[in-house]
Amino acid sequence: MDDLYLDNIDEFVNDQNKIVTYKWLSLTLGVHVNLAKQMLYHYLDQKRKESSGQLHATYLVSGKFVENGTMSHKVSVVREDQLEEVKSKMSLTVSVHVYSVQKAVLKDSGLLYSADYDAIKENLQNCSRYSAIHCANAVPMTSAEVQQDRFTSQAPPPETENIKSGINGHSGPVSKLASKQPKGIMGMFANKNVSKNQESDKEIKLEQKEDAPVVETSKTKPAAKTNPMSNFFGKQSVKKPDKSIKEEVNVAQPSSLGKKPSSPPPKADSPVKEEPPKEGKDVRSKTKRVDHSDGEENDESQKKRRRIKKPQPDSSDDEVIPDSPPQLQEHKDTSSSRESQVKTEPVVVSHSDSSHLNQERSHCKTRKRRRVLKSHTFLDEEGCMVTEKGYESESYSESEEEFKTSKPNQKIPTPPKPTGKKEDEKKSKKAAAASNKSTKQASIMGFFQKK
Amino acid sequence: MSKYSSDRKMTTLTRQDLNFGQVVADILCEFLEVAIHLILYVREVYPSGIFQKRKKYNVPVQMSCHPELNQYIQDTLHCVKPLIEKNDAEKVVVVIMDKEHHPVERFVFEISQPPLLSISSDTLLSHVEQLLRAVILKISVCDAVLDNNPPGCTFTVLVHTREAATRNMEKVQVIKDFPWIIADEQEVHMQEPRLIPLKTMTSDIVKMQLYVEERAHKAS
Numbered sequence: 001m002d003d004l005y006l007d008n009i010d011e012f013v014n015d016q017n018k019i020v021t022y023k024w025l026s027l028t029l030g031v032h033v034n035l036a037k038q039m040l041y042h043y044l045d046q047k048r049k050e051s052s053g054q055l056h057a058t059y060l061v062s063g064k065f066v067e068n069g070t071m072s073h074k075v076s077v078v079r080e081d082q083l084e085e086v087k088s089k090m091s092l093t094v095s096v097h098v099y100s101v102q103k104a105v106l107k108d109s110g111l112l113y114s115a116d117y118d119a120i121k122e123n124l125q126n127c128s129r130y131s132a133i134h135c136a137n138a139v140p141m142t143s144a145e146v147q148q149d150r151f152t153s154q155a156p157p158p159e160t161e162n163i164k165s166g167i168n169g170h171s172g173p174v175s176k177l178a179s180k181q182p183k184g185i186m187g188m189f190a191n192k193n194v195s196k197n198q199e200s201d202k203e204i205k206l207e208q209k210e211d212a213p214v215v216e217t218s219k220t221k222p223a224a225k226t227n228p229m230s231n232f233f234g235k236q237s238v239k240k241p242d243k244s245i246k247e248e249v250n251v252a253q254p255s256s257l258g259k260k261p262s263s264p265p266p267k268a269d270s271p272v273k274e275e276p277p278k279e280g281k282d283v284r285s286k287t288k289r290v291d292h293s294d295g296e297e298n299d300e301s302q303k304k305r306r307r308i309k310k311p312q313p314d315s316s317d318d319e320v321i322p323d324s325p326p327q328l329q330e331h332k333d334t335s336s337s338r339e340s341q342v343k344t345e346p347v348v349v350s351h352s353d354s355s356h357l358n359q360e361r362s363h364c365k366t367r368k369r370r371r372v373l374k375s376h377t378f379l380d381e382e383g384c385m386v387t388e389k390g391y392e393s394e395s396y397s398e399s400e401e402e403f404k405t406s407k408p409n410q411k412i413p414t415p416p417k418p419t420g421k422k423e424d425e426k427k428s429k430k431a432a433a434a435s436n437k438s439t440k441q442a443s444i445m446g447f448f449q450k451k
Numbered sequence: 452m453s454k455y456s457s458d459r460k461m462t463t464l465t466r467q468d469l470n471f472g473q474v475v476a477d478i479l480c481e482f483l484e485v486a487i488h489l490i491l492y493v494r495e496v497y498p499s500g501i502f503q504k505r506k507k508y509n510v511p512v513q514m515s516c517h518p519e520l521n522q523y524i525q526d527t528l529h530c531v532k533p534l535i536e537k538n539d540a541e542k543v544v545v546v547i548m549d550k551e552h553h554p555v556e557r558f559v560f561e562i563s564q565p566p567l568l569s570i571s572s573d574t575l576l577s578h579v580e581q582l583l584r585a586v587i588l589k590i591s592v593c594d595a596v597l598d599n600n601p602p603g604c605t606f607t608v609l610v611h612t613r614e615a616a617t618r619n620m621e622k623v624q625v626i627k628d629f630p631w632i633i634a635d636e637q638e639v640h641m642q643e644p645r646l647i648p649l650k651t652m653t654s655d656i657v658k659m660q661l662y663v664e665e666r667a668h669k670a671s
Contacts, residue, residue: 017595019588104595107493110504110511114588117510118581377518387516 005029009043013101014053019115021100026130027119033130040098058106059083060099063090077112475564475656476535480528481507482583483543483560487524487608488514489590490545490558494597496604508584526629527608534612538564542611546638550603554641555669558590561660575655582652586661589650596647598669609634643667 008029012018026036040057047055057080065074071091077099078086087093100112123129141149375389485507492502492513497520502513515521534540545558610631644664651660 017589017592019592102592102595104592107499108504108511108513108591110513111588111591114510114584114591117584385517385519 005039006043006046009039009101010047013043013055013103017103019100019102019104019106019111021112021116022098024116024119027123031130033132036130037097040101044098044101053103055101055103056080056105057101058099058112060095060097061086061090061093062095063087063093065090077109079106472536472538476532478579479535479562479657479659480532482586483531484524484528485512485514485587486558486560486590487545488512489587490547491515491520491606493591493594494547494556494600494604496547496600496606508580508587510584510587512587524608530629530631531608531610534610535562538566539612539614540610541613542609544609544611545606546609547600547604547606548638549601549669552605552637553666554638555600555604555666556597557641557644557664559660559662559664561662563658564656565658579654579656582654586650586652586659589661593647593649593663597663597665601669607638609639641666 009020009025012020020040022033022036022040025031025039026033029036031039044055044057047053058077059080060075060077061083062073062075065072073094074090076086083096087096100115106112373389375387377385377387380386488502489512491497492499492515497515497517501515501517501520503516504511505514506512531540531543540562543560543562546554547556548554641664643666645667646662646664648660648662652658
């Protein structure tokens, strides 16, 4: 390959002061991503040797990572100065490559997303044209199939994949996403015995997540559908108390939850929007709320929904007001059978998080108290303005919980289901600095609709 | 001469159409708010701890959480908005000053609006959004081309107006207890400025140029 590309990259980086990611480079020059990665590497190498001007780079590191005794696959984008440190923490480094090259020191990882945004948007239909990740089975579903899926009660993990396909072009979010997943998943499994089965599930799941849309294999339900939220609901309605299924459910669910809190690509809006309506239909599952000592899971589930580090909340027992009878009779049997499973199988108790969340998503209108992250701004004794984010108890109605995880990053079009009030409540809970938010910035669309 | 376009999507609006002026002013003020927050973040005028990631134009941007700072910026732009509406604002300048109140950096947003134009609203939005996104990105990486600022810097916002529009501003306080004053000579002019262009954007509704005037020797 001729060295013209070096000049090209030089022009982008030095003259135009761009952030050149390998993805952007591959789309701009029309080359395979692996070639783009090599180009960046050579460029960096050459410039470093010449020691002309200051260049900064970020790297994508992925490998096996052991935390609290659980093994996971971690993918992260790190700055050059953190590279060695992250590599040393991994038990096995699977891949390291240059992610981006730029002149400025990147203080903010969000810039990596912005850098690619326009290029990906232009190539939306075929942003993985030059990608190294392929799956022959990954074919977008026709709308007929999508319709069909909607009305069956089976839950499809591939909704996760569809969303992933939306963000497939963004390695940044995907890798950040994936790096969040281990935490979410590991947190989920913190109380559980780590079994080979789990790990292999995780591995497969995580690898699949990085793929282009993958139709879920027989690991999960047949006739896989597109809704990770109703994933475990679907499992319930099938009435199969298999441990392996539950594990998959748990793997899918935290991954989907883990996904939600991370930066939402705009393309994910429509698949995500589909979710809540589907959820609404699928979520008839409603079990009597079992009060487990799931303070920790509660925390974790709340943690997954939030992107920011927060103080450790005390384990809270939700006060349970006696259930109104479940709204849909057909799931009564399922729920009671499931409940008994929850009580009897010791290993399932540790999976109670999923059932707990299931229940939260039911349509039972039970008012509960829960702990919510709120931020307070006040003047402390030194006269300094302090903003604190803390958990507070708050009363809420169960049906609101449903859309919680789909909310966090959606400030735009909302799912049709919830009322405006719930929406506002969610938004105020979700935005950590709700009290400090500047006046709402209406979208640019709003102005032109005045006509 | 008014134009009757056969294409329904195209509308010709003039400056007299206040709605249009308001629309452009709203867009610009929103943009300026994000830009000012971003400048404060990138140039480390305030510690990065007060900033939080928010979404604007579909990309993550850093905005401050500090209520007083936010209020100040909002009030500032609230007063600037009427000037932009009437196309009286020529430049909006974010000046970063060192401890002695000598400017070290000036981020100059030169704004001009074409007097008469046609808008086709379906492509216009995303186009303008794209352009503004590019400006945001450029601001984010500007510290590659600028020297570091000395510690303890403060900032202020200046508006250069055409003609004598500010006379009206002094008479009528747009916001109570938020007076605008004629800027000091020393704030406006910088000694030995180096000019670093950052971004130019041209769209149907507004033309904007962003450049930075930087003092050659920043350490005080």
